[in-house]
Amino acid sequence: MIELIAALQPLLVGVVLIWSARVKLVSRHAAAAAHRSALVRLVGQRRALPAYRLLGGVELTLGGLLLLPPALRLEAVAATVLAAGFLGYLGYARRAAPTSSCGCLSARPVPVSGRSLARAALLLAAGGLAVPATTGWADALATRPVAGGAVLLAELAVVVALSPELDPAWLLPLRRLRARLTHPLRGGSGVPLLATVQQLQLSDAYRRVAALLRSDVREHWDDGGWRFVAHAARYQGRPVTAVFAVPLADPEPGAVRVALVDDATGHTLLSLAGTAPPSGPRLAVVPV
């Protein structure tokens, strides 16, 4: 069994390398991906893209050699060295440039995470495992197609699971499906305070007293179909409370009322009822 697994590793590593090279060589976003990566830190802004492309070329060549017969031990050794280099680079990127993107299997900006490191470690192990293999992957697969296929599928599944770049393709749809089935965010009801504040800020009453307000909302309470919202304010040099009354059932800003109450005496200094929206014909303004 171990021989079968060893013989199949060049196929896995080769496929992953060619996939990785595809991003670096033919993706339209390769330049952006290169400049987001830790290569900028390592070789400088100017040389990041050439280095990224060069790495893609190396990956493509090695991936092609691994996939094509004959199976040479030297290829497996080279793949192991490259995988060790990746692991070292990712470890460096995580420490030295934690905000940089991996730039590994996709041009999508993905920070270097534990998963990326685990994937590089998996490739390193696969490369190491391939070194002592004596048969090519095609022969091994032809002799034991079912077991070989199962091993390959399992390994590919692990690579995909360890690739944050590929999450939008499988993980997010799964999570979306779960949310659709279980409705975890159901149950919100009632008028949130923000809706009341938005309504009152659009009101004529608010516009009239806005310049007097000193504070954000100090308190609010509901009573008899109204929501009351109190702000601290100053009026003619006196500290006052500006209390707005907003009907809970009527979203029209015109229904909002306000009073200014003297904090010291409790006297109402000013009270404004909402103004009804203007009746009669309105001028419709249509953007051209």
Place this chain on the structure above:
Amino acid sequence: MDQTLDRRRLLATAALGGVVGATALGSLAPEAAFAAEATAVAPGAPDPNFAEGRISKISGSMLLVTGSDTVLHSIRITDGTSIWKLHPTTFDRVAVGDGLYARGVRLPDGTLAADSVWVNIVNLHGHVAAVGRNVLHLDHKGQRILAHVVPGRSAAVYNGTPAVSDMSLLRVGRHVQVLGAWHPDTNEIDIATVYAAA
């Protein structure tokens, strides 16, 4: 408690009572008020009437705050100060270690008499990576943030329409902006408002 109820009754009666004319008390046009209170802050200079930082000590109604630029601020909470901590709340809910933004008036002795204080307020953009029961897992610049939906408090604004309590239109993978209250020294926040497309 009775005092609060009495006060609220007084304020409610004032707001719903008859109209008291404003003209006798002078102009209420915003232009007049703004003209009287022009504050000049030179471009690039710190606004003297604003402070931010984390509370290192609370003594009486004074907050000692260490700014993120290590400047120390003394902030006085007055009877007229509004305190926000996920929702409008009271001074006793403020704790040492909380972060804050404060706006008010700088007194001659250097203390800031606060008009408004926003405790632990955060404003961040992210992608919804996953949703759980009343919780959003946000991907914020590669870091995971746990944003709790607080029933009765959290609001959602979809496509800029008026806020609603219904969070169920939020979708995994979509971009959101969240205004919320941070749980100090964790990666968790409570959601005040989430802005999203629906």
